[in-house]
Amino acid sequence: LAGGLLQGKRVLVTSGPTQEPIDPVRYIANRSSGAQGTALARALVALGAEVVFVTGPADVPPPSGVEVIRVQTAQEMLKAVQAALPVEAAVFAAAVADWRVASASDSKLKKTKEGLPNLEFAENPDILATVSQMKKGRPALVVGFAAETDDVVENAAAKRLRKGCDWIVANDVNHSTGIMGGAENDVTLIMDEGVEDWPRMSKDQVAQKLAQRIAAALT
Numbered sequence: 110l111a112g113g114l115l116q117g118k119r120v121l122v123t124s125g126p127t128q129e130p131i132d133p134v135r136y137i138a139n140r141s142s143g144a145q146g147t148a149l150a151r152a153l154v155a156l157g158a159e160v161v162f163v164t165g166p167a168d169v170p171p172p173s174g175v176e177v178i179r180v181q182t183a184q185e186m187l188k189a190v191q192a193a194l195p196v197e198a199a200v201f202a203a204a205v206a207d208w209r210v211a212s213a214s215d216s217k218l219k220k221t222k223e224g225l226p227n228l229e230f231a232e233n234p235d236i237l238a239t240v241s242q243m244k245k246g247r248p249a250l251v252v253g254f255a256a257e258t259d260d261v262v263e264n265a266a267a268k269r270l271r272k273g274c275d276w277i278v279a280n281d282v283n284h285s286t287g288i289m290g291g292a293e294n295d296v297t298l299i300m301d302e303g304v305e306d307w308p309r310m311s312k313d314q315v316a317q318k319l320a321q322r323i324a325a326a327l328t
């Protein structure tokens with residue numbers, strides 16, 4: 110097909126961390142460079158997709174040729190994702206903070222002799238689960254990522270069923286593997302049809318292989 114396998118297909122990618130404010134100068138966040146999500150968006154563009162890229166504050170700049178929507182918190186990311194729908198496929202590569210501070214302070218918390226601050230947390234929305242379980246207008250293909258340190262495939266397979274997404278890309282983020290912030294990734298693709306263990310390869314290669322699989326699934 111002229112222009113690529115994903116010509117005319119709209120694909121959403123979330124990427125990077127979310128940051129949940131504690132006060133105007135502090136936040137809690139997950140460790141995420143945004144490298145894998147960015148590589149994936151680039152690979153989808155290369156196949157001709159129209160990519161909506163919803164990103165938290167990442168270390169790497171967004172790729173060119175995508176519609177960039179910048180957000181900070183998980184709640185903002187959910188809103189941006191919902192506003193971007195409908196799409197044919199959605200890939201959730203963002204490292205979303207599971208909790209936010211229930212009532213972030215408008216002014217900087219001070220160190221006092223009276224003791225340490227007590228932060229109360231509230232649960233963030235699960236964006237992947239929300240989109241996976243849409244009754245109307247669900248993307249034809251919903252893909253999640255799962256960063257795991259133990260029993261990687263078992264945990265990721267359970268996560269796929271719990272959240273209701275079609276595929277999960279599981280990666281082993283044990284410190285010894287050097288994946289977080291690194292250029293390579295060691296992934297297992299978990300689908301209804303079965304489990305594929307991919308050899309260790311660069312994040313760009315993972316992105317290209319995954320983009321091709323997405324294209325095949327949408328055609």
Ligand code: C5P
Nearest residue numbers: 201202203205234235236237253254255
């Ligand atoms: O539950 P866990 O955070 O390990 O799940 C990872 C997957 O779920 C990723 O695809 C991530 O982008 C997505 N996720 C999400 N919203 C959350 C938490 C995770 O979209 N609040």
